[in-house]
Amino acid sequence: xxxxxxxxxxxxxxxxxxxxxxxxxxxxxxxxxxxxxxxxxxxxxxxxxxxxxxxxxxxxxxxxxxxxxxxxxxxxxxxxxxxxxxxxxxxxxxxxxxxxxxxxxxxxxxxxxxxxxxxxxxxxxxxxxxxxxxxxxxxxxxxxxxxxxxxxxxxxxxxxxxxxxxxxxxxxxxxxxxxxxxxxxxxxxxxxxxxxxxxxxxxxxxxxxxxxxxxxxxxxxxxxxxxxxxxxxxxxxxxxxxxxxxxxxxxxxxxxxxxxxxxxxxxxxxxxxxxxxxxxxxxxxxxxxxxxxxxxxxxxxxxxxxxxxxxxxxxxxxxxxxxxxxxxxxxxxxxxxxxxxxxxxxxxxxxxxxxxxxxxxxxxxxxxxxxxxxxxxxxxxxxxxxxxxxxxxxxxxxxxxxxxxxxxxxxxxxxxxxxxxxxxxxxxxxxxxxxxxxxxxxxxxxxxxxxxxxxxxxxxxxxxxxxxxxxxxxxxxxxxxxxxxxxxxxxxxxxxxxxxxxxxxxxxxxxxxxxxxxxxxxxxxxxxxxxxxxxxxxxxxxxxxxxxxxxxxxxxxxxxxxxxxxxxxxxxxxxxxxxxxxxxxxxxxxxxxxxxxxxxxxxxxxxxxxxxxxxxxxxxxxxxxxxxxxxxxxxxxxxxxxxxxxxxxxxxxxxxxxxxxxxxxxxxxxxxxxxxxxxxxxxxxxxxxxxxxxxxxxxxxxxxxxxxxxxxxxxxxxxxxxxxxxxxxxxxxxxxxxxxxxxxxxxxxxxxxxxxxxxxxxxxxxxxxxxxxxxxxxxxxxxxxxxxxxxxxxxxxxxxxxxxxxxxxxxxxxxxxxxxxxxxxxxxxxxxxxxxxxxxxxxxxx
Amino acid sequence: xxxxxxxxxxxxxxxxxxxxxxxxxxxxxxxxxxxxxxxxxxxxxxxxxxxxxxxxxxxxxxxxxxxxxxxxxxxxxxxxxxxxxxxxxxxx
Ligand code: HEM
Ligand SMILES: [Cu+2]
Numbered sequence: 001x002x003x004x005x006x007x008x009x010x011x012x013x014x015x016x017x018x019x020x021x022x023x024x025x026x027x028x029x030x031x032x033x034x035x036x037x038x039x040x041x042x043x044x045x046x047x048x049x050x051x052x053x054x055x056x057x058x059x060x061x062x063x064x065x066x067x068x069x070x071x072x073x074x075x076x077x078x079x080x081x082x083x084x085x086x087x088x089x090x091x092x093x094x095x096x097x098x099x100x101x102x103x104x105x106x107x108x109x110x111x112x113x114x115x116x117x118x119x120x121x122x123x124x125x126x127x128x129x130x131x132x133x134x135x136x137x138x139x140x141x142x143x144x145x146x147x148x149x150x151x152x153x154x155x156x157x158x159x160x161x162x163x164x165x166x167x168x169x170x171x172x173x174x175x176x177x178x179x180x181x182x183x184x185x186x187x188x189x190x191x192x193x194x195x196x197x198x199x200x201x202x203x204x205x206x207x208x209x210x211x212x213x214x215x216x217x218x219x220x221x222x223x224x225x226x227x228x229x230x231x232x233x234x235x236x237x238x239x240x241x242x243x244x245x246x247x248x249x250x251x252x253x254x255x256x257x258x259x260x261x262x263x264x265x266x267x268x269x270x271x272x273x274x275x276x277x278x279x280x281x282x283x284x285x286x287x288x289x290x291x292x293x294x295x296x297x298x299x300x301x302x303x304x305x306x307x308x309x310x311x312x313x314x315x316x317x318x319x320x321x322x323x324x325x326x327x328x329x330x331x332x333x334x335x336x337x338x339x340x341x342x343x344x345x346x347x348x349x350x351x352x353x354x355x356x357x358x359x360x361x362x363x364x365x366x367x368x369x370x371x372x373x374x375x376x377x378x379x380x381x382x383x384x385x386x387x388x389x390x391x392x393x394x395x396x397x398x399x400x401x402x403x404x405x406x407x408x409x410x411x412x413x414x415x416x417x418x419x420x421x422x423x424x425x426x427x428x429x430x431x432x433x434x435x436x437x438x439x440x441x442x443x444x445x446x447x448x449x450x451x452x453x454x455x456x457x458x459x460x461x462x463x464x465x466x467x468x469x470x471x472x473x474x475x476x477x478x479x480x481x482x483x484x485x486x487x488x489x490x491x492x493x494x495x496x497x498x499x500x501x502x503x504x505x506x507x508x509x510x511x512x513x514x515x516x517x518x519x520x521x522x523x524x525x526x527x528x529x530x531x532x533x534x535x536x537x538x539x540x541x542x543x544x545x546x547x548x549x550x551x552x553x554x555x556x557x558x559x560x561x562x563x564x565x566x567x568x569x570x571x572x573x574x575x576x577x578x579x580x581x582x583x584x585x586x587x588x589x590x591x592x593x594x595x596x597x598x599x600x601x602x603x604x605x606x607x608x609x610x611x612x613x614x615x616x617x618x619x620x621x622x623x624x625x626x627x628x629x630x631x632x633x634x635x636x637x638x639x640x641x642x643x644x645x646x647x648x649x650x651x652x653x654x655x656x657x658x659x660x661x662x663x664x665x666x667x668x669x670x671x672x673x674x675x676x677x678x679x680x681x682x683x684x685x686x687x688x689x690x691x692x693x694x695x696x697x698x699x700x701x702x703x704x705x706x707x708x709x710x711x712x713x714x715x716x717x718x719x720x721x722x723x724x725x726x727x728x729x730x731x732x733x734x735x736x737x738x739x740x741x742x743x744x745x746x747x748x749x750x751x752x753x754x755x756x757x758x759x760x761x762x763x764x765x766x767x768x769x770x771x772x773x774x775x776x777x778x779x780x781x782x783x784x785x786x787x788x789x790x791x792x793x794x795x796x797x798x799x800x801x802x803x804x805x806x807x808x809x810x811x812x813x814x815x816x817x818x819x820x821x822x823x824x825x826x827x828x829x830x831x832x833x834x835x836x837x838x839x840x841x842x843x844x845x846x
Numbered sequence: 847x848x849x850x851x852x853x854x855x856x857x858x859x860x861x862x863x864x865x866x867x868x869x870x871x872x873x874x875x876x877x878x879x880x881x882x883x884x885x886x887x888x889x890x891x892x893x894x895x896x897x898x899x900x901x902x903x904x905x906x907x908x909x910x911x912x913x914x915x916x917x918x919x920x921x922x923x924x925x926x927x928x929x930x931x932x933x934x935x936x937x938x
Contacts, residue, residue: 004909212910213910305920308920312924330871331876331880333881334876336935337871340934340935341864341932344932584909696873
């Protein structure tokens with residue numbers, strides 16, 4: 001087999017090592033990864049803690065949104081009830097849907113990823129612990145503030161997909177909508193931060209020897225999940241920004257009287273919204289695949305097919321967004337394409353379901369609570385999938401659209417595809433984080449109540465929908481035949497809630513969190529690495545992985561790992577550290593020094609949340625201050641990073657030496673920067689799409705672009721800036737003497753690219769472009785705004801590099817502190833030439 | 847890199863195909879032109895997928911080829927079926 005990095009796989013045979021480990025090694029590990037005390041619980045960054053906080057917070061939002069659902073069901077139990085007035089009902093269903101989707105489902109799977117992945121991959125932690133801490137705090141603070149809008153009657157009320165024109169200022173003058181737009185926009189940023197962490201974590205911090213084909217399915221699922229977030233979320237971030245700009249500055253993106261189009265929102269929203277469904281489902285499916293193998297006590301049947309199904313779902317889910325728009329009058333041919341594509345989605349989902357059934361069939365199943373929840377998943381998800389194929393049939397969808405049939409369908413898919421797997425996962429992984437497992441006896445009741453309640457609540461809704469009851473109505477008249485099914489649904493909702501309440505009781509009775517060891521351990525006898533004995537530092541040593549279920553295949557593994565007979569049995573540099581491995585073959589490449597606890601991620605998160613919230617309530621001055629503080633906090637947090645240690649090479653076990661500081665394309669920092677550039681690139685592409693879309697609608701209000709001179713200046717300036725940035729990297733290579741030059745070149749590059757943005761803006765101003773007058777004006781201002789942001793970040797980076805240079809915190813001849821800003825500036829320059837080029841040359845009067 | 851192309855090539859062609867169909871339908875609406883373009887594009891994508899399969903068969907020294915190649919081939923087959931299926935609406 002070919003090696004990926006030139007690493008000799010024979011070296012793996014040196015493990016497990018023999019002989020005694022030096023004294024004090026274990027104590028040092030414990031000291032370095034020590035447990036927090038008191039206030040330090042707020043500054044922890046390692047995944048053992050952040051993961052648990054994250055899961056807890058997501059579960060809290062599940063309960064809160066569930067309570068809203070119950071109140072709605074009471075209101076709908078009988079005709080003409082007076083529990084919730086119309087406006088409050090609107091806020092309730094909007095908040096229920098929004099909180100379930102954005103504050104529960106996505107964060108919950110991300111949280112499970114942060115909690116489980118390092119353990120499953122046997123890394124000491126994810127590569128950017130502080131980033132996960134930031135993602136968590138941003139989510140918690142932002143989410144709670146967002147939810148509180150309900151208590152002051154200012155919660156959003158336009159439905160979870162917020163269609164304009166209902167949500168434009170004409171029909172939604174209050175700040176309710178702004179809460180949604182800024183709140184959700186902000187929470188998406190936190191989701192993206194988590195996704196960057198997960199992509200780099202899965203591809204670069206797997207235990208040595210864990211080649212792609214030995215990766216646990218959940219890791220595959222999380223990889224696809226994170227990439228989908230990176231591609232899909234920029235669309236909704238852009239959408240929320242544009243709608244907010246329309247509301248705040250009167251830029252007519254979605255206003256057809258001035259060349260905008262409300263359907264643009266639907267495209268942007270669903271380009272995110274459909275993948276969102278799979279973003280929620282895939283990780284849950286990954287968990288199910290792992291648990292199925294465990295309860296059946298055999299390897300998953302069709303591992304390769306399941307991986308392929310995950311990948312295929314990831315791709316195709318981007319090609320079906322418009323099936324949410326069948327009733328908007330798209331061209332018939334397009335409707336045909338989207339209908340065909342939507343039916344094709346069910347093939348990969350079907351592959352997964354059949355792989356699970358086959359695994360259960362060939363294995364010897366133990367019918368414990370967890371197995372019951374998995375069987376529940378299979379039944380409920382399949383039923384939701386079937387109604388899904390029904391609504392993919394366009395004529396049927398014309399009838400069912402916006403009726404209770406859809407409410408039934410979406411809950412079957414979401415509850416079967418995500419909630420039941422989550423409960424199964426709680427039962428399975430509780431012993432990993434708690435001293436005691438959850439109760440089997442109560443668990444069977446929890447399952448029974450939830451399963452029965454689910455069907456009693458949602459099965460009748462198919463019928464109410466077919467009988468014509470529209471969704472999102474706060475009440476209905478008697479004598480339509482809707483009374484009985486609605487009453488049954490309400491009863492079912494309470495049965496389901498009783499199951500969940502019982503689960504909470506079980507949690508309180510049995511769960512005693514033990515993030516730093518002392519947990520109940522592998523009581524189900526699973527075979528993957530998260531069941532190695534762990535302490536705060538994760539496992540004592542990092543094993544060489546030879547199969548998909550290492551604990552089943554090597555009975556001595558736990559003992560050897562615990563005795564430090566594998567990689568990195570202690571700390572070699574006196575810091576927190578983990579091994580970075582190559583993406584395909586997981587060959588050890590270098591030792592990453594990891595940051596320890598810090599208060600700065602917390603503070604940056606609080607100030608970023610403050611910035612968005614203060615803007616929402618229109619306290620612009622205070623918002624600005626909060627924004628500046630957030631930036632300062634981020635810079636302060638970055639200040640401590642990227643400090644090389646004294647030992648350039650270290651022995652990570654059995655005489656295998658790796659570097660402690662590397663630069664260039666193989667570093668985890670570089671990878672994260674590339675992922676970030678993909679996110680920004682997607683925002684840019686979606687802006688391009690908006691531009692072309694509005695152009696295709698109507699050019700009645702469009703004006704001619706500025707002259708060619710401005711374009712020449714812009715392209716020339718962007719090229720110059722990119723050259724300067726590249727030159728800065730070059731200069732540093734020449735050694736200490738050229739360090740000042742390198743810094744100056746970088747500063748110059750950032751100034752030039754900012755000037756380019758300014759020239760672009762001035763030239764359009766001179767051409768008479770008015771952002772309020774046309775869709776063209778609005779989108780071009782969005783382009784310029786994006787470019788201004790990027791240039792601003794480039795300036796900040798340059799200033800930061802200069803400050804570090806002044807303190808001599810830049811290693812020579814290669815430094816990530818110079819590399820990363822340099823590629824960012826080159827990227828900014830590329831966009832800075834492409835955007836103005838497009839809007840000048842197309843439609844093209846040059 | 848080559849391993850990733852083997853693994854994801856088929857699926858990527860599938861993605862190219864459905865975005866192509868979307869743009870064709872959006873620009874040329876339901877006209878005869880749209881049908882011809884979409885039909886030809888479907889054939890082109892299907893042919894490209896077949897070429898990809900042939901190429902995968904000739905790759906042996908890619909990293910982890912033993913696992914990646916069969917998975918990539920299965921992905922290409924899936925993509926081929928999906929491409930033809932999604933092109934069918936042009937006939938109606
Ligand atoms: C705990 C049991 C649940 C009950 C009793 C419930 C009940 C409801 C009700 C009554 C509505 C409003 C229907 C309408 O007026 O149109 C609704 C809408 C919705 N629910 Fe649930 N739900 C539950 C769980 C969930 C879960 C777990 C999710 C997602 C993970 C979810 C996602 C949604 C969404 C997206 C909507 C649409 C909101 C909108 O129309 O804007 N629900 N649900
Ligand atoms: Cu969809």
